[in-house]
Amino acid sequence: MSEIFDVLRRWPDVEAPGLVAVDAADRLILDESAELRASAQADGIVAINDTYGALTLGAAHPGASGIRTHIDALTGERALEANASRLGLADRFRPLPLDAELVRGARIVLLRLPRSLDALRDIVGLIAAHADPGVVVVAGGRLKHMSVSMNDVLREHFGQLDISHARQKSRALVARAPRDGRDPMPAGARVEGLEVRAYGGVFAGARLDIGTRLLLEHLPDAPTGGTPSDPLIDLACGTGVIGAWMATRYPGAHVYSCDQSAIAVASARETMLANGIAERVTVVRDHILGARPSDSASFIALNPPFHSGAAVTDLIAPRMFEDVARVLRSGGQLWCVWNSGLKYRPLLERAIGPTEQVARNAKFTVTVSTRR
């Protein structure tokens, strides 16, 4: 197995020393499931929340095929595809959304535990609702990201739970006897006059992040753009709260909300429907602004991420600024909120152009950068 692990890369996600494509939790999930996988029928294996393909390709390597797989982040899904073609295993799996088809009739589910309990509840409820009654879920993670509450969430939907010994700071939870299954439902709340919808695991849930609030309070009264060909862009949209706010505050404006997370995109679509603005807001799953043409946009709003999976990293925001610079037309503006400690201003100046501070509180800074 180690020969395939040596080939795995995170690309197109950020790569740097200390950011790995496979770790001890992936190895433990594969080892704990090895016997079960050896006797599984074709199409019986499902991998959920695989980060860069270690679970899917680790299962495919000994000969399994028809593996169904779901990765929330588009960069993870693309890394899996790139890793698979390097290993000649591209025909052994199908990427699917997190819905009934992913887990219908499944016998073995390899699950990388998400950090959010609500995300875990959505996943295990879905498995319990649609998998084979004999399904075995082998769920694993790093001890530092696990809590006993995860056991409780698994017990909500499974009658039997066995817990492995810890190995290399990782642990596996093995669940059998599914019960009380249910399809994921978004949480909902009314926030600052908007309906917000959130599937488990989306940034901030059905609440307004305090950085996002500061950005919304200072967005301009009349931004340039907002036409179908030059929509106001809500980059890294999460629940879509910024996009929904722009579409309601600027009557008739067309908005484009995008995020690489499948959970975010599903949440944002529900948010737009709940506010009656879905016909003016396009929601797209994309890696940064990959689908937007160069020199095309007048206005982009952004609260950038500082996580790549479980790792905190300051490598993603600079990449976003580079892509924003590509997509903005000359004179176009990026309105951005950031944790003041990150000191993004010189980066924004360099990547985009002249950058002014619009607001600042104890924790966050809002800037507007104008494309030179």
Ligand SMILES: C[S@@+](CC[C@H](N)C(=O)[O-])C[C@H]1O[C@@H](n2cnc3c(N)ncnc32)[C@H](O)[C@@H]1O
């Ligand atoms: C700080 S949250 C902001 C969410 C939302 N705009 C808000 O203010 O509540 C950052 C978002 O960036 C998204 N993200 C991370 N990496 C991304 C990428 N490479 N391309 C697009 N979106 C990404 C995350 O999924 C997350 O939803």
